[in-house]
Amino acid sequence: MTAMIDLPTIEDVAAAAGRLAGSAVRTPLLENADLNARVGGRVLIKPETLQRTGSFKFRGAGNKIAKLMQAGQRPQTILAYSSGNHAQGVAAAARLAGLSALIVMPDDAPAIKIENTRALGAEIVFYDRRIDDREAITAGLLKERGGTLVRPYDDPDVIAGQGTVGLEIAEQALERGALVDHVLVPCGGGGLTAGIALALSGASPRTRVHPVEPEGFDDTRRSLATGKALGNEPGATSFCDALLAPRPGALTFALNSRLAGEGFAVTDAETTAAMAFAFRTLKLVVEPGGAVALAAVLAGKIDCRNRTICVVLSGANADPAIFCRAVGGLPPA
Amino acid sequence: MTAMIDLPTIEDVAAAAGRLAGSAVRTPLLENADLNARVGGRVLIKPETLQRTGSFKFRGAGNKIAKLMQAGQRPQTILAYSSGNHAQGVAAAARLAGLSALIVMPDDAPAIKIENTRALGAEIVFYDRRIDDREAITAGLLKERGGTLVRPYDDPDVIAGQGTVGLEIAEQALERGALVDHVLVPCGGGGLTAGIALALSGASPRTRVHPVEPEGFDDTRRSLATGKALGNEPGATSFCDALLAPRPGALTFALNSRLAGEGFAVTDAETTAAMAFAFRTLKLVVEPGGAVALAAVLAGKIDCRNRTICVVLSGANADPAIFCRAVGGLPPA
Numbered sequence: 240m241t242a243m244i245d246l247p248t249i250e251d252v253a254a255a256a257g258r259l260a261g262s263a264v265r266t267p268l269l270e271n272a273d274l275n276a277r278v279g280g281r282v283l284i285k286p287e288t289l290q291r292t293g294s295f296k297f298r299g300a301g302n303k304i305a306k307l308m309q310a311g312q313r314p315q316t317i318l319a320y321s322s323g324n325h326a327q328g329v330a331a332a333a334r335l336a337g338l339s340a341l342i343v344m345p346d347d348a349p350a351i352k353i354e355n356t357r358a359l360g361a362e363i364v365f366y367d368r369r370i371d372d373r374e375a376i377t378a379g380l381l382k383e384r385g386g387t388l389v390r391p392y393d394d395p396d397v398i399a400g401q402g403t404v405g406l407e408i409a410e411q412a413l414e415r416g417a418l419v420d421h422v423l424v425p426c427g428g429g430g431l432t433a434g435i436a437l438a439l440s441g442a443s444p445r446t447r448v449h450p451v452e453p454e455g456f457d458d459t460r461r462s463l464a465t466g467k468a469l470g471n472e473p474g475a476t477s478f479c480d481a482l483l484a485p486r487p488g489a490l491t492f493a494l495n496s497r498l499a500g501e502g503f504a505v506t507d508a509e510t511t512a513a514m515a516f517a518f519r520t521l522k523l524v525v526e527p528g529g530a531v532a533l534a535a536v537l538a539g540k541i542d543c544r545n546r547t548i549c550v551v552l553s554g555a556n557a558d559p560a561i562f563c564r565a566v567g568g569l570p571p572a
Numbered sequence: 573m574t575a576m577i578d579l580p581t582i583e584d585v586a587a588a589a590g591r592l593a594g595s596a597v598r599t600p601l602l603e604n605a606d607l608n609a610r611v612g613g614r615v616l617i618k619p620e621t622l623q624r625t626g627s628f629k630f631r632g633a634g635n636k637i638a639k640l641m642q643a644g645q646r647p648q649t650i651l652a653y654s655s656g657n658h659a660q661g662v663a664a665a666a667r668l669a670g671l672s673a674l675i676v677m678p679d680d681a682p683a684i685k686i687e688n689t690r691a692l693g694a695e696i697v698f699y700d701r702r703i704d705d706r707e708a709i710t711a712g713l714l715k716e717r718g719g720t721l722v723r724p725y726d727d728p729d730v731i732a733g734q735g736t737v738g739l740e741i742a743e744q745a746l747e748r749g750a751l752v753d754h755v756l757v758p759c760g761g762g763g764l765t766a767g768i769a770l771a772l773s774g775a776s777p778r779t780r781v782h783p784v785e786p787e788g789f790d791d792t793r794r795s796l797a798t799g800k801a802l803g804n805e806p807g808a809t810s811f812c813d814a815l816l817a818p819r820p821g822a823l824t825f826a827l828n829s830r831l832a833g834e835g836f837a838v839t840d841a842e843t844t845a846a847m848a849f850a851f852r853t854l855k856l857v858v859e860p861g862g863a864v865a866l867a868a869v870l871a872g873k874i875d876c877r878n879r880t881i882c883v884v885l886s887g888a889n890a891d892p893a894i895f896c897r898a899v900g901g902l903p904p905a
Contacts, residue, residue: 264602264603267600267602269597269600269622270597271622272624286855288855289602289854289855289856291605293853293855351852518857518892518895519684519892520626521622522619522621522622522626522856522857522858522888523622523855523856523857524851524855524856524857525855555855559851559852559896559899559900560900562851562896562899563892563895563896563899563900566892566895566896567892
């Protein structure tokens, strides 16, 4: 590739898989007869909900930190800003490497994400999502305390780590004798989509990769449609706390605009229905942001008939009250 | 074996695995770093929650019905009595074979189990758990309508089908380079325990298999301890609706008394904590009766330190309200 920015390659994804072997979970590829019957096709489910820390984010953070250590660097502290899943991934990967972690988190992050991050030994600095600039706060801390920043998506090593999900999808589909036509991926900043698209451009070139976003936060969908990186309009809301990134990343959009297919957007009501379906039929816990790709399939955003579709469930760190409202155990808030 | 009753053999389990290939899900063997750290050992999780119909019961029913069909029998109707998971297993297996199903169910079964059974095309006849005799009702229906009865556990083909869980545990543990010291199995009538113990007596003789029951319904535990089949005292209650069988089956006890290790009993509070742990940390939906083996491990009923323990999660058909009370830390209603 000839871009002026340092994009990760297929070889970087393979190297990430080597670094993550033994620490990241090789999540299974699941299939459910009721889901197949419902959509009239074959749906393969990649539950990154079962990943260490309950989301795919451990892969990117783990690869980044393992690569730093391999290079002989041993930063005093790993810094990150995150709404919660990247926080846990960084905290877990830092702890495994024997490093301390300092995380900048919004004060309205789900309690389970805050508690889990703290339980992993990280120090947390809170900010107000409505008025503070988390990148500025992080830059200040970096200057003050030193250490190395692990960005949530706009980092080639993070993208390569997330791409190991795509390698596994290709390998596990093959083991099942399946050729995947489309992969649907929950998309915030676009790191997971970019990583999977990169991995599959080598391992399964026939497979199209599609980002799925909440309505109002479908910056990647609109950017792919227009070929120009567009931000979200202010004022939108969604309960998909993991997918509220304001605009595509520079690296992730550079990759996605070359490698990804069209994006889809789903409503919070469609996501709620997907969480309930995952509870009732798949028997999997999925957080709002983790359920949008399943929501797209269930809501018919893509024609699944006589096709093989892979759906990534990207995270499961839902507070019980949010989860239970979605699955029907509690009245709406 | 020299018993006067027709006990299944290791070969019967292998034959069941052949019959179920392609219809039953080969559920994955999972592992969770937080769970391992908590118990100081290695815990392998066998989530039959991800099985077709949300519990292991499809295996036994599927094997029984496939064997009938192979033998050239084509009963007009498959009959069963069940608190709900066997009902769904029988309904799904009958439908796959193109047969109708008639199920005798308690009228206080979880709504999700009733709805799922009906959605699988079965006809349901309800009875009152406190006053009616479900075996007598089933016998009457059998006489009136004809058909073939598929018992929930005291049938060699059903036990052989459940035993395929044990075969998979042995194979999947080996793939991970693990030797399993103990398998903990949720136990109602004892069919899953007996099947797994039978399978592992051939495939992994070093492994000890332990039934786990709710307190007050620990008939198998007490029967194994005394060497004599004992029933439960009347008046006990538990929210583990799937595990309320009154006494060990004749076949299951004949097998378990030869092949199983000591049993464990857990309180509903311990099971509630296990359901919450499964939600919060494993990200799996588990129903009360499906969570008792995990509860035994978390409550320290067995010393897991420096050992490899396999925990079977046997079912996930929980009503949202029951589930949400459990994961919210509230006591069962």
